[in-house]
Amino acid sequence: MFAQEIKLYFEKNTIKNAQTALLRLQAIDIKEPKLTLLDKEPFNLNFKKNSFKKNEYYALIPISYYKKPKKYKVIISYFKSNKKYFKSIKLNVIDGKYKSETINVSKSIFKPSKKRVQRTKREYKEAMDIYRSVSDKILWKENFIYPINxxxxxxxxxxxxxxxxxxxxxxxxxxxxQIGTPIFASNSGIVKIAQNRFYAGNSIVIDHGHGVYSCYYHLSKMNFKVGDFVKKGQKIGLSGATGRITGPHLHYAFRINGIQVDPLQAIKVLNTLNN
Structure with missing residues (x-):
């Protein structure tokens, strides 16, 4: 059963692979609101308190790029007055129909050596350990912005x-x-990665809390170190051409609850939390 006074909002329940769905729950005096996206390997999430809205909880459901297009069942549960309530809804995942592009790189860059493989595996594990860490504290208070215009x-x-x-x-x-262009933090948070990596070059990754991470790659200069608190709009570094890259640019990425998602779509979703 589902308590009648609970209001549930599932914004855009049809979504492309690699996008982020937002589920909002308006309720008073409930405990342990959770959801499970049913699949071969169920995906479990805890709702977080929406600091922008009174008596509201929210959950960000990131859809993997490789998620099979189909309708998935999402089970919501919570406790109220020592009684557990359930409700199921559908999330329709469709094919994003992403384009293809061909990139030619020198064989010395493309062909991995044993040392290179060891390095990239280590860097990947270190990063994933960070991305899978979900803070209960929200660190942003304003809308997200692009890191560069x-x-x-x-x-x-x-x-x-x-x-x-x-x-x-x-x-x-x-x-x-171009090399040396100022890059700005999309929102406030704590720097969790500030190092040179094989693929991403000089990289800064910011933890915004609630499982939301923004990533800035190929920098020529990094202005912050791990553990620093960065405010929205602060200059975190300068663009460059470090890492495996064919020319200078900024690679901007997002991880939500450990899963890589479309960063620009994620920003749009996150910025609806205070609406």
Missing amino acids: SKITSAFGTKRVYNNELKSYHSGTDFRA
């Missing part, structure tokens, strides 16, 4: 064909940025 040169989700071989998809949004 520039032309988008490569959209999120594009299939990446390196030297005529499909290797991956574009995991972020690329903005045109």
Whole structure:
């Protein structure tokens, strides 16, 4: 059963793969609101208090790029007056129909050495350990902004064909940025990564709380270190051409609850929380 006084809002219950769905729950005096997206491996989430709205909870449901297009059942539960309530709703995931692009790089860059493989595996594990960490504290108080006002040169989700071989998809949004262009924090948070990595080059990753992370890659200069608190709009560094890259630009990415998602769509969703 589901308590009658509870109001449930599922914004855009039809969503593309690699996008983020928002589920809002308006309720008074409830405990442990949770949801489960049913699949071969169920995806469990705890609702968070929406600091922008009184008596409201929300959950961000990130959909993997590789999630099979179909209708998924989402189970919501919570306790009220020592009684547990349930409700199920549908989330329709459709194919994003992302484009493809071919990238030619030198064989010395493309062919991995044993040392390179060890490095990239270590860097990936270190990053994923961070992305899977979800803080109960929200660190932003205002809407998210773009890190740079520039032309988008490569959209999120594009299939990446390196030297005529499909290797991956574009995991972020690329903005045109000559070396030395100021890059700004999309919102307030704590720096969790500030280091040079093989693929991403000089990288800054900001934890905004509630499982939301923004990422800024290929920088020529980083102005902050791990543990620093960054305010929305602060200059976190300068754009560059570090890492595995064919030319200078800013690669801007988002992780929500550990899953890579379209950063620009995620910003739109997050900015509706105070509406």
